[in-house]
Amino acid sequence: MTIQLQREGRWLALVTILCLALAACTGETGASAAGPSSAPASEEASVEPEPDELLVLEWAGYEAEDFWVEFAEANADTQVDFEFGANDADILAQMQAGSQADIFHFYTGWQQFYVDEGLVREIDTSKLANWDKVPDEMKALGQVNGKQYYVPWDWGFTSILYNTDHVAEVTSWDALFNEEYAGHISMWDDGPAAVTVSAYINGWDETAITDEQLAQIEADWIEQKPLNLHYWDSEYENLCPEVISGDIWVAYAWQGCYATALYEGVPVAYANPEEGRNSWVGLYGISATSDSPELALEFLDAKLGEMSCGNAVTLFYYGCANADVMAAIDDETLIEAFAINDPGVLETTNFTPPVTAEQRDAWTAMWTRVKAE
Amino acid sequence: MLGRRAFLRVLALPPYLWLAALLVAPIVLVVLISLRPEPGPVDFGDPWNPSLIQYWRILETPAYLRQLGISALMALIVALAATVLAYPLAYFLAFRAGDRASLYLVLLLVPFAVSFLLRVMAWRLMLGQEGALNTLLQSVGLTDEPLDLLLYSREAVVLTLIYVWVPFAALPIYAAMGRIDRRQLEAAADLGAGPWTRFVGVTLPLSLPGAVAALFMVFIPTVGEYVTPRLVGGSETYMYGQLIQDFFGRAASWATGGAAAVIMLVLTAVLILAGTLAVRTRVAT
Numbered sequence: 001m002t003i004q005l006q007r008e009g010r011w012l013a014l015v016t017i018l019c020l021a022l023a024a025c026t027g028e029t030g031a032s033a034a035g036p037s038s039a040p041a042s043e044e045a046s047v048e049p050e051p052d053e054l055l056v057l058e059w060a061g062y063e064a065e066d067f068w069v070e071f072a073e074a075n076a077d078t079q080v081d082f083e084f085g086a087n088d089a090d091i092l093a094q095m096q097a098g099s100q101a102d103i104f105h106f107y108t109g110w111q112q113f114y115v116d117e118g119l120v121r122e123i124d125t126s127k128l129a130n131w132d133k134v135p136d137e138m139k140a141l142g143q144v145n146g147k148q149y150y151v152p153w154d155w156g157f158t159s160i161l162y163n164t165d166h167v168a169e170v171t172s173w174d175a176l177f178n179e180e181y182a183g184h185i186s187m188w189d190d191g192p193a194a195v196t197v198s199a200y201i202n203g204w205d206e207t208a209i210t211d212e213q214l215a216q217i218e219a220d221w222i223e224q225k226p227l228n229l230h231y232w233d234s235e236y237e238n239l240c241p242e243v244i245s246g247d248i249w250v251a252y253a254w255q256g257c258y259a260t261a262l263y264e265g266v267p268v269a270y271a272n273p274e275e276g277r278n279s280w281v282g283l284y285g286i287s288a289t290s291d292s293p294e295l296a297l298e299f300l301d302a303k304l305g306e307m308s309c310g311n312a313v314t315l316f317y318y319g320c321a322n323a324d325v326m327a328a329i330d331d332e333t334l335i336e337a338f339a340i341n342d343p344g345v346l347e348t349t350n351f352t353p354p355v356t357a358e359q360r361d362a363w364t365a366m367w368t369r370v371k372a373e
Numbered sequence: 374m375l376g377r378r379a380f381l382r383v384l385a386l387p388p389y390l391w392l393a394a395l396l397v398a399p400i401v402l403v404v405l406i407s408l409r410p411e412p413g414p415v416d417f418g419d420p421w422n423p424s425l426i427q428y429w430r431i432l433e434t435p436a437y438l439r440q441l442g443i444s445a446l447m448a449l450i451v452a453l454a455a456t457v458l459a460y461p462l463a464y465f466l467a468f469r470a471g472d473r474a475s476l477y478l479v480l481l482l483v484p485f486a487v488s489f490l491l492r493v494m495a496w497r498l499m500l501g502q503e504g505a506l507n508t509l510l511q512s513v514g515l516t517d518e519p520l521d522l523l524l525y526s527r528e529a530v531v532l533t534l535i536y537v538w539v540p541f542a543a544l545p546i547y548a549a550m551g552r553i554d555r556r557q558l559e560a561a562a563d564l565g566a567g568p569w570t571r572f573v574g575v576t577l578p579l580s581l582p583g584a585v586a587a588l589f590m591v592f593i594p595t596v597g598e599y600v601t602p603r604l605v606g607g608s609e610t611y612m613y614g615q616l617i618q619d620f621f622g623r624a625a626s627w628a629t630g631g632a633a634a635v636i637m638l639v640l641t642a643v644l645i646l647a648g649t650l651a652v653r654t655r656v657a658t
């Protein structure tokens with residue numbers, strides 16, 4: 001009887017597996033079934049009452065209510081849940097795989113993919129009360145094919161953060177390759193970032209990297225590998241603590257860590273490389289398959305409010321798209337971190353350009369090989 | 374009313390379904406994903422055109438294969454060290470602890486009450502430049518300045534993993550020793566065997582299955598480990614598990630990640646099979 005039971009059990013298990021596998025291979029996800037949508041968020045609202053809940057696909061840390069405080073106060077009964085992506089590729093992958101998120105958050109360079117794959121719906125900016133406070137340059141970063149698909153929110157610089165006790169003035173991105181600081185350098189664990197840095201150093205156009213240039217970039221970063229203490233992947237988990245402790249002297253860093261280190265009294269400086277700093281902007285999109293587009297729009301408008309934006313500045317030391325909030329900054333450390341008193345910095349800053357899917361895949365694969373080497 | 378046979382079938386159904394849905398089906402799914410020609414995230418609505426190109430992408434890249442070899446070697450070192458260190462622990466519990474064995478067993482399992490992540494993070498505090506070990510070495514005058522190699526190195530990963538796995542490895546060895554018929558030891562003593570001879574001739578061979586089980590129990594998860602090297606490994610210590618994670622996450626190349634995972638699964642299975650056969654052969658002879 002035991003043998004028969006085992007045999008029948010095996011059949012049951014096999015049937016279950018086959019059913020699951022078949023469903024996985026032939027089924028259609030909500031995202032793929034919905035197809036592209038360019039309808040403004042507001043047009044599809046009035047047919048049925050929207051669910052009183054939102055799901056936001058976010059980066060860890062941004063779920064704190066401090067960053068959507070106006071919405072929370074105005075919608076006390078609305079349930080806001082968060083799912084997390086580890087990076088831009090992960091967030092795109094989750095949306096492609098049919099995430100049920102109403103809102104997703106990503107950074108400049110990745111705007112085109114969501115539009116091309118019909119994952120995002122157009123924003124009706126007339127419904128955003130705070131839209132006038134957003135600088136035109138940032139609004140433009142949220143546009144694809146002449147349409148506004150994204151709401152810009154957080155922004156900042158990328159440059160070389162260095163400890164002035166151990167490092168003389170840094171004037172170029174090549175400080176990351178300086179053997180003098182071996183064991184005390186930290187590069188961000190990101191392929192496109194590595195390509196950007198190499199393009200700056202070599203004077204190449206980062207939007208037109210050739211195969212030969214990419215091979216050179218790969219060789220350079222493999223050679224640079226032993227100089228790192230580690231590659232960091234979380235600014236506040238494994239970059240800032242070690243900048244503050246003095247273990248990291250030279251790092252690819254955002255200005256948030258610079259401000260954090262300054263507040264901690266660490267002797268650090270944030271370079272103005274001759275090649276120019278880099279700048280990035282965080283963008284929010286509303287999913288094409290969202291059941292709550294109006295609520296999502298309200299959420300994004302509230303995020304542009306003074307309290308939410310102000311908290312991004314004072315808690316994360318990130319810039320925010322509300323120009324009134326940025327203009328009101330009077331803290332000396334933050335003024336220094338955002339280079340508010342030095343307009344020349346912005347004039348030489350390189351804004352992150354869009355990348356193609358092929359570039360994204362090739363650069364990420366290159367970085368995987370660098371790490372595996 | 375259900376007969377005895379039908380009743381047993383009903384009882385057996387939930388575990389079979391559980392295993393099928395949560396263990397076997399995900400593996401089948403990963404294999405299916407790995408056979409997709411496009412590396413990107415999977416859209417299950419796409420037509421099904423199986424291909425081995427993702428396997429080729431892994432196998433044609435020497436750096437990936439080297440990482441697989443290094444990870445397997447590191448896992449073997451960790452498994453051997455954890456088993457060797459766990460063995461006397463289990464021996465003490467089985468033969469020397471007496472009535473307090475249960476208490477000591479609970480104490481052995483106390484680390485499991487703390488999250489794996491926290492236990493690994495604790496080693497960052499131990500091994501850091503201003504950590505406990507460096508402070509100790511400097512205070513006793515063995516070093517003049519903090520040693521860089523303690524943290525963010527391959528050694529740190531191995532050390533941390535050994536620490537994490539020792540209590541876990543002790544359990545199957547302790548269970549095997551608990552099953553040893555004490556009369557066999559008494560018989561050996563009656564025949565004039567000393568403590569060492571009794572250990573080598575009776576205890577060791579009879580506890581070997583437990584030690585082998587411990588070895589495999591540590592080896593299998595360590596090959597695919599990615600949390601520990603990420604936290605204490607540094608840029609020079611990249612393990613195959615991180616490669617798989619990077620394919621699924623950073624690169625959004627699910628199919629390539631699936632192929633990498635299947636290759637690791639096959640390699641691990643082959644190594645375990647070879648190990649099992651070697652042990653059986655040795656026991657038989």
